[in-house]
Amino acid sequence: MLSYAYIIYLFIPQDFFDVTKTVVVEGKKKDINGVCTKKDGDCKSTTIYDSRYNDMKTSMYLLGNAFRINQQKAPDNLPTVQAAKKFFKKMNVFERKVLGTSLKKEAKLSAASIYLEALDILDEYLDLVELPPTESGNYDKEFSTLVGESSRIT
Amino acid sequence: MSFSYFIYCIIITQFSYGRVQEAVHEFLLMGPAVIKDDLSDPTVQVSSKSIYVLYIFLVYALFELCYRMLI
Numbered sequence: 001m002l003s004y005a006y007i008i009y010l011f012i013p014q015d016f017f018d019v020t021k022t023v024v025v026e027g028k029k030k031d032i033n034g035v036c037t038k039k040d041g042d043c044k045s046t047t048i049y050d051s052r053y054n055d056m057k058t059s060m061y062l063l064g065n066a067f068r069i070n071q072q073k074a075p076d077n078l079p080t081v082q083a084a085k086k087f088f089k090k091m092n093v094f095e096r097k098v099l100g101t102s103l104k105k106e107a108k109l110s111a112a113s114i115y116l117e118a119l120d121i122l123d124e125y126l127d128l129v130e131l132p133p134t135e136s137g138n139y140d141k142e143f144s145t146l147v148g149e150s151s152r153i154t
Numbered sequence: 155m156s157f158s159y160f161i162y163c164i165i166i167t168q169f170s171y172g173r174v175q176e177a178v179h180e181f182l183l184m185g186p187a188v189i190k191d192d193l194s195d196p197t198v199q200v201s202s203k204s205i206y207v208l209y210i211f212l213v214y215a216l217f218e219l220c221y222r223m224l225i
């Protein structure tokens with residue numbers, strides 16, 4: 001059975017744009033010691049899934065907005081948010097290219113060129129939000145997406 | 155900057171750093187396949203072929219498990 005498990009592992013989809021892949025909100029148990037106390041009897045936990053790209057869009061915008069030092073200034077005027085939006089614009093074109101729904105004017109562009117342009121913008125964004133650049137080797141490992149894993153604010 | 159806004163910024167930073175870094179990690183993973191112009195690579199998107207093969211293996215494993223349990 002182990003060999004089956006290995007073969008199945010090889011075919012697990014790891015794509016970036018799959019909306020059924022990433023768990024955004026994990027479903028919580030609603031029953032108490034196995035007994036459902038809800039009036040409607042619905043104690044099923046529902047997990048919310050989305051693509052890693054959509055999660056990235058949300059978190060990049062929020063992180064960019066956290067660098068606002070003046071509340072009078074609109075978030076869209078921040079350099080971090082502007083860099084994030086530039087990145088989303090490129091990535092939306094790339095997503096359409098990958099999913100095969102690209103517009104007529106985008107047909108001539110190659111996916112590799114769009115990806116490289118997006119990578120440059122991403123480096124710019126990472127520099128603004130005080131994260132290491134992409135070529136630093138920091139992103140070779142997986143990261144935890146859990147909130148409050150550590151009690152320390154670093 | 156008010157204190158509550160300062161706390162909000164810290165919470166958002168804590169919330170987002172891990173997610174952004176994980177997303178960048180996955181974004182960089184699909185780089186080699188994109189540079190090779192292979193958009194059907196599993197790191198970029200789900201190919202229907204890989205899902206089909208996975209389905210066949212799952213069904214086969216299930217049948218074998220049932221067969222062994224019966225014996």
